[in-house]
Amino acid sequence: MRLFTATAAGALALAVLLNGQAHADQVSLDVRVDNVRPDQGQVRVALYDEGTWLGEPVVGEQIDSTGTSVTLRLQVPASGRYGLAAYQDTNNDGHLNRNVVGMPSEPTAFSNDAPMSFGPPRFADAALEVSAPSEAVLTLR
Numbered sequence: 001m002r003l004f005t006a007t008a009a010g011a012l013a014l015a016v017l018l019n020g021q022a023h024a025d026q027v028s029l030d031v032r033v034d035n036v037r038p039d040q041g042q043v044r045v046a047l048y049d050e051g052t053w054l055g056e057p058v059v060g061e062q063i064d065s066t067g068t069s070v071t072l073r074l075q076v077p078a079s080g081r082y083g084l085a086a087y088q089d090t091n092n093d094g095h096l097n098r099n100v101v102g103m104p105s106e107p108t109a110f111s112n113d114a115p116m117s118f119g120p121p122r123f124a125d126a127a128l129e130v131s132a133p134s135e136a137v138l139t140l141r
Contacts, residue, residue, distance in 0.1 A: 027076040028133040031061075033086050033109065034069045035140040041092040043070050045138070048083050053123040058082065062089075076130050083126035084111035086138050107140035 033043050043065050046057035061072040065088060076082065087096045088107040099105045111128050114121030128136060 025078050027079055027130055029074045029076050029130055030071055030133075030135040031074060031084060031086070032069060032071045032135060032137045033088075033140060034137060035107070035109075036065045036068050036070055036088060037090060037107065038065055038067050040065050040088065040090040042089050043072070043086060043140075044089055045072050045074065045084060045086040047074050047076060048085065048123070049080065050083075050123050050127070053083060053126075054085060054120055065090075079131040080129075081127050082111075082130050083114075083123050083128070084136055084138060085109070085120075085126070086140065088140055109138035109140045111136055111138065113139065 029047070031045050033045065036043055041064075042062045044060065044062045046060040048054060048057050052058060058077060059074050061074055063070050063072050086109045087104065089096070090106050091097065096108070097105045108116070110116075110121050111126045114125035
């Protein structure tokens with residue numbers, strides 16, 4: 001049932017702050033997030049490798065929800081296999097809110113539209129290969 005923990009939300013915020021540090025072998029990944037509720041908080045996107053899946057992100061970004069679709073650019077530290085997770089912080093409180101049974105009460109999305117059934121998706125279902133500048137599309141649900 002655990003999608004993002006308070007620690008992961010804090011790590012995402014730290015990753016956003018550190019994202020400005022550039023490395024020569026980075027790969028640009030443009031992430032378009034669709035089905036955004038305009039003008040309701042921020043959209044937060046995190047990139048994970050298999051070892052950090054839904055824990056501490058490798059890198060993260062956030063953007064104001066100015067339209068029904070927003071695009072963020074992530075600087076991936078190196079080519080490899082990664083998974084993306086996103087949520088819209090509609091009340092702008094800095095973390096993913098949940099209902100009484102622990103399911104997200106704010107819109108969420110995963111790369112490859114990986115399904116959530118009785119908990120977060122597996123890394124294998126969300127994994128994508130990042131080796132050259134590219135784009136990924138996530139749809140909030």
